[in-house]
Amino acid sequence: MEKVLQLLNEMESEGLIRRYAIGGGMAVMFYAEPVLTQDIDIFVLLPPTEEPIIILTPLYDFFQQRGYQFRGLHLEVEGWLVQFLPATNDLEIEAVQEAVEVPYGSTSARVMRAEHLIAIKLQIGRARDLFHVQMLWQQAKIDHAYLQSVLERYGLKEKWQAFFSEASQP
Template identity: 45%
Template sequence: MEETLAVINKLEQDGLIGRYAIGGAVAATRYIEPIQTYDLDIFVLLPLSPLGLISISPIYAYLTQRGYTASGESIIIEGWPVQFLPVYNQLTEEALEQAIEVQFGITPTRVLVAEYLAAIMLETGRPKDHARLIQFFEFEAIDRTILENIVDRHGLKGNWESFRRRFLNEDD
């Protein structure tokens, strides 16, 4: 994965992408036990086109010119399927701003912090997100005060209360 991250860093250096951070299952493994995953989710700020639109097409063009191939929603970079996820709301934008700098081997990168990963999981609400979020609580990987602050600011209180009742056996 280090070679993959080096290519993504080059995309950032060359201005094809703005700030990025690792999200999804790969980011979760920083806080909980390793999980099987098939791709690397990259939350990214994309530059606006002259018409004010965002597009991942320039990224794919740049990478395919360098021999990388698309596969479904991902592009295979140094053996890893990478899915570029443009920030899509205030929550993901804030999560990207708050991402922490880490080293993967000798390669610098950024990872979303646990509380923002948790809030995004609450927002998406898929069964695999609920299962992963339960693990975050089992591993005491989350500061509840921080998470609840994020939940309140981003309109996820209903999702949070439902999750707490259903999976943490908590009442208000």
């Protein structure tokens, strides 16, 4: 994964992306026990453009010029499947902007805060996402006041309460 991080940092320094953050199941592993995940979800903030649609071609070209190929919907980089996800809603944008730097080998990785991961996974609401929410709640060091402010800002307090209601039932 270190090579993926090095390439992401290079993309950022070249201006192909403004900022990135690891999200999804891979990000959960920075805070809790390892979980099965098939890919590395990279949320990105792209440079401003006049285009009305989001174009990821320059990101994929960057990797293909370095010899990496597609495997299905993902890029395969040194054995890792990589998926780029433009941060498109306010919660995702905030999560990328406030991501934390963590060391990974000799490289720095940017990972979404646990509080943002909880909110995004709660918003999506699939069974595996709710499992990740439970893992993060039980194992990660959570800033509870900050989590509550994120949930409130993005209208997720009812989902949070429903999650705890369901989790406490036998």
